Amino acid sequence: MANTGKSTSKLNILYGEGDAEVLAAQAVSIQKAGHQVVQAIGREGVQEALQRGAFDLGVLGPTLTRNDRHHLPYMVKKAYPGTRVLVMHTDGERHPQVDANLETGRSIDDLVAKIAVMQAQDKEAVTQ
Numbered sequence: 001m002a003n004t005g006k007s008t009s010k011l012n013i014l015y016g017e018g019d020a021e022v023l024a025a026q027a028v029s030i031q032k033a034g035h036q037v038v039q040a041i042g043r044e045g046v047q048e049a050l051q052r053g054a055f056d057l058g059v060l061g062p063t064l065t066r067n068d069r070h071h072l073p074y075m076v077k078k079a080y081p082g083t084r085v086l087v088m089h090t091d092g093e094r095h096p097q098v099d100a101n102l103e104t105g106r107s108i109d110d111l112v113a114k115i116a117v118m119q120a121q122d123k124e125a126v127t128q
Contacts, residue, residue, distance in 0.1 A: 009034065010034055010035055010036060011035045011036070011056040011057050011115070011119060012035075012036050012038070012054075012055050012056045012057075013030060013035050013036065013037050013038070013055060013056065013057045013058075013059060013115070014038050014040060014046065014049050014050070014055040014057070014058045014059070014076075014083075015027055015030060015037050015038070015039055015040065015058075015059045015061065016039075016040040016041070016042070016043075016045060016046040016049075016058070016059070016060050016061060016064055016068075016072065017039075017040075017041065017061035017062075017063045017064060018041070018042055018061070018063035018064045018065060018068070019041075019063035020041055022061065022062075022063050023039050023040075023041060023061065023063075024039070025108075026061065026108050026111070027039050029108045029109070029111075029112055030059075030108075030111070030112060030115070033112045033115065033116070035115070038055070042064070042068070043064070043065075043068045043071070043072060046058070046060075046068075046072055046075070046076075047075060050075065050076065050079045050080070051079075054079075054080045054082075054083060055080065055083050056083065056084065057083065057084045057085070057086060057115065057118070058072070058073075058076045058083055058084070058085045058086070059086050059087075059088070059111070059115075060072050060073070060085065060086070060087045060088065061088050061089070062088045062089030062104070069087050069088075069089065069090070070095065072085075073085045073087065073095055073097035073098050074097050076097070077097045084099040084100070084118060084122075085097060085098050085099050085100075086098070086099065086100040086101065086102070086111075086114060086115070086118065087100075087101045087102075088101070088102045088106065088111065089102070089103075089104050090102065090103055090104070099118070100114060100118055102114055
Protein backbone atom coordinates (compact mmCIF):
# COMPACT_ATOMS: atom_id res chain seq x y z
CA MET A 1 0.00 0.00 0.00
CA ALA A 2 1.10 3.56 -0.52
CA ASN A 3 3.51 4.92 2.05
CA THR A 4 1.85 7.86 3.77
CA GLY A 5 4.27 7.99 6.70
CA LYS A 6 1.70 6.45 9.05
CA SER A 7 2.23 3.48 11.32
CA THR A 8 1.96 0.17 9.50
CA SER A 9 -0.72 -0.92 11.97
CA LYS A 10 -3.01 1.97 11.05
CA LEU A 11 -4.09 2.48 7.47
CA ASN A 12 -5.27 5.74 5.95
CA ILE A 13 -8.43 4.60 4.14
CA LEU A 14 -10.58 6.48 1.65
CA TYR A 15 -14.07 5.02 1.93
CA GLY A 16 -16.64 5.97 -0.68
CA GLU A 17 -20.36 5.21 -0.69
CA GLY A 18 -23.34 6.62 -2.54
CA ASP A 19 -25.48 6.73 0.61
CA ALA A 20 -24.44 8.97 3.51
CA GLU A 21 -26.16 6.88 6.20
CA VAL A 22 -24.49 3.66 5.04
CA LEU A 23 -21.15 5.46 4.82
CA ALA A 24 -21.35 6.81 8.37
CA ALA A 25 -22.41 3.48 9.87
CA GLN A 26 -19.81 1.40 8.02
CA ALA A 27 -16.95 3.84 8.59
CA VAL A 28 -17.35 3.46 12.36
CA SER A 29 -16.58 -0.28 12.12
CA ILE A 30 -13.44 0.39 10.09
CA GLN A 31 -12.32 3.03 12.60
CA LYS A 32 -12.93 0.63 15.48
CA ALA A 33 -10.51 -1.75 13.75
CA GLY A 34 -7.86 0.94 14.25
CA HIS A 35 -7.76 2.69 10.88
CA GLN A 36 -8.13 6.32 9.91
CA VAL A 37 -11.10 6.74 7.57
CA VAL A 38 -11.80 9.62 5.23
CA GLN A 39 -15.43 9.43 4.13
CA ALA A 40 -16.54 10.40 0.62
CA ILE A 41 -20.03 10.47 -0.84
CA GLY A 42 -20.36 9.58 -4.52
CA ARG A 43 -17.86 9.84 -7.36
CA GLU A 44 -17.35 13.55 -6.81
CA GLY A 45 -16.56 13.03 -3.14
CA VAL A 46 -13.98 10.36 -3.93
CA GLN A 47 -12.39 12.57 -6.58
CA GLU A 48 -12.21 15.54 -4.18
CA ALA A 49 -10.60 13.38 -1.49
CA LEU A 50 -7.99 12.15 -3.97
CA GLN A 51 -7.09 15.75 -4.78
CA ARG A 52 -6.30 16.35 -1.10
CA GLY A 53 -3.78 13.52 -0.75
CA ALA A 54 -2.79 9.88 -0.96
CA PHE A 55 -4.34 6.93 0.83
CA ASP A 56 -3.14 3.43 1.66
CA LEU A 57 -6.44 1.90 0.58
CA GLY A 58 -9.53 3.00 -1.30
CA VAL A 59 -12.73 1.15 -0.43
CA LEU A 60 -15.60 1.54 -2.87
CA GLY A 61 -18.85 0.54 -1.22
CA PRO A 62 -21.99 -1.14 -2.52
CA THR A 63 -24.16 1.98 -2.58
CA LEU A 64 -21.96 3.59 -5.22
CA THR A 65 -23.34 3.04 -8.69
CA ARG A 66 -22.01 0.12 -10.69
CA ASN A 67 -20.55 2.68 -13.08
CA ASP A 68 -18.70 4.41 -10.22
CA ARG A 69 -17.40 1.09 -8.87
CA HIS A 70 -16.04 0.44 -12.36
CA HIS A 71 -14.49 3.86 -13.14
CA LEU A 72 -13.23 4.99 -9.73
CA PRO A 73 -10.51 2.31 -9.47
CA TYR A 74 -8.90 3.78 -12.59
CA MET A 75 -9.07 7.26 -11.07
CA VAL A 76 -7.55 6.10 -7.78
CA LYS A 77 -4.68 4.27 -9.52
CA LYS A 78 -4.03 7.17 -11.88
CA ALA A 79 -3.78 9.61 -8.97
CA TYR A 80 -1.77 7.28 -6.70
CA PRO A 81 -0.50 4.05 -8.33
CA GLY A 82 0.56 2.65 -4.92
CA THR A 83 -2.90 2.92 -3.41
CA ARG A 84 -4.69 -0.42 -3.15
CA VAL A 85 -8.36 -0.61 -4.15
CA LEU A 86 -11.02 -2.85 -2.62
CA VAL A 87 -14.46 -2.92 -4.24
CA MET A 88 -17.57 -4.24 -2.52
CA HIS A 89 -20.68 -5.69 -4.21
CA THR A 90 -18.91 -7.22 -7.19
CA ASP A 91 -20.63 -10.54 -7.89
CA GLY A 92 -17.19 -12.06 -8.45
CA GLU A 93 -16.20 -9.72 -11.27
CA ARG A 94 -12.49 -9.03 -11.68
CA HIS A 95 -11.35 -5.53 -12.59
CA PRO A 96 -7.76 -4.86 -13.74
CA GLN A 97 -7.27 -1.97 -11.28
CA VAL A 98 -8.86 -3.66 -8.28
CA ASP A 99 -6.60 -5.36 -5.74
CA ALA A 100 -9.39 -7.07 -3.78
CA ASN A 101 -13.13 -7.41 -3.85
CA LEU A 102 -16.03 -8.59 -1.74
CA GLU A 103 -18.98 -10.21 -3.37
CA THR A 104 -22.56 -9.06 -2.93
CA GLY A 105 -24.10 -9.76 0.45
CA ARG A 106 -20.91 -9.69 2.53
CA SER A 107 -21.05 -7.88 5.86
CA ILE A 108 -19.00 -5.02 7.28
CA ASP A 109 -17.23 -7.60 9.45
CA ASP A 110 -16.13 -9.34 6.24
CA LEU A 111 -14.81 -6.01 4.97
CA VAL A 112 -12.80 -5.40 8.14
CA ALA A 113 -11.40 -8.94 7.94
CA LYS A 114 -10.47 -8.46 4.26
CA ILE A 115 -8.66 -5.22 5.09
CA ALA A 116 -6.69 -7.07 7.79
CA VAL A 117 -5.74 -9.82 5.32
CA MET A 118 -4.57 -7.23 2.76
CA GLN A 119 -2.57 -5.43 5.44
CA ALA A 120 -0.91 -8.68 6.54
CA GLN A 121 -0.04 -9.53 2.93
CA ASP A 122 1.55 -6.10 2.51
CA LYS A 123 3.60 -6.52 5.69
CA GLU A 124 4.73 -9.95 4.54
CA ALA A 125 5.73 -8.62 1.13
CA VAL A 126 7.85 -5.89 2.76
CA THR A 127 9.75 -8.41 4.91
CA GLN A 128 10.60 -10.67 1.97
